[in-house]
Each structure stands twice: as C-alpha cells, then as structure tokens.
Amino acid sequence: MFSHVTLGSNDIAASKAFYDAALGTLGVPEGKIDERGRLIYTHDGGRLLITKPVNGEAAACGNGHTLGLLAASPDMVEAWHAAGLANGGTTAEDPPGIRHATEGRVLYLAYLRDPAGNKLCAFHKMSG
Secondary structure: OOOEEEEEOOOHHHHHHHHHHHHHOOOOOOOEEOOOOOEEEEEOOEEEEEEOOOOOOOOOOOOOOOEEEEOOOHHHHHHHHHHHHHOOOEEOOOOOEEEEOHHHOEEEEEEEEOOOOOEEEEEEEEEO
16 A cells, blocks of 8 residues: 655664664665665565655654554564664553454554654554
C-alpha cells in the first residue's frame, strides 16, 4: 500500500545511530545519507526517509501517529526494542509483549520513540 514513509528529525546523526541499530535487528541494511542530507533506508520494496523539514522549521512528531514495522519473530521484536533503547530511543506504552487484538489475533508488540520523538512499533503476528 505504501511506497515510502518520511519522518522528521532535527539531528540526522542521532537518527542514523538509532535507526541503523534498531532496523538492523529486522534485517534492514544500514541507511545512506543522500546529497540533500536525507537519511534513506530501502528494504523489501519500501523506503523510510528521515529528514530535516524542507520548510526550515524544527521537526516535530505527530500526536497519535505510529509507524509500524514488521518483525519475523517475538525475538526480533525484543532485539529491536533493546537496540533502540541502547541507541537514543525511549520506551513508549507497555513493555514488549503479547497483546490480544480483535478477531482472536495474538500480537507481539514493542513501542519506542526515536530520538526526534516519532513513535514506532515493532509488530509480530502470532496467530489469527
């Protein structure tokens, strides 16, 4: 459904350290900084861009926004969470673990905020 997602950052170097570590646990290659100073991750046909806002104003996270990332296992969710915390992220919501969703689905989730405050979720569907 999505071709790419763009998130704002006021500190691209801090974002690179965080995302290289956290996304690396999900099998995503290290991000590259392009000629415009944007940090770009490409994986499985999708792209994640981290950039300073083009209008020159400070980046700000959206209240109510969450970017969900697929993980192949609960262990990957745990590794993602630990790598994010070790690289400038902060925990958000409940600790990593099982959540029971609608329609009998069982999910294994973890939430973090990146160094710019953007909310992220690593997600593994266990059943349903």
